[in-house]
Amino acid sequence: MPTRDECxxxxxxxxxxxxxxPRLIAMRLLSEDDKQDMLNGDLSLEAxxxxxxxxxxxxxxxYAHGNCEPSNPER
Numbered sequence: 001m002p003t004r005d006e007c008x009x010x011x012x013x014x015x016x017x018x019x020x021x022p023r024l025i026a027m028r029l030l031s032e033d034d035k036q037d038m039l040n041g042d043l044s045l046e047a048x049x050x051x052x053x054x055x056x057x058x059x060x061x062x063y064a065h066g067n068c069e070p071s072n073p074e075r
Contacts, residue, residue: 007038010045018052020060028062028071029055 002010008022011030015022029052030038037043055063059070 001039001041004039007035010038010048014045014049014052017049018056020052020056024060025052028060028064031064034064 011025012022015025026035034043038048055061058068061068061070
């Protein structure tokens, strides 16, 4: 199972590759359950990347808090 630091590196690597802020991924995409799945080794780097790409295409909604409306967090 990955450590918290390894999970943070997965998020950072994915963010860089997808052109999204790691903070946005951690705060708006990943729920606490998703983060626990990462710590349990149940969310691979490839799966995270796929989720980030779909989330980005959907307009970066705040899925972590149940909001499915597109948003523009960069403003």
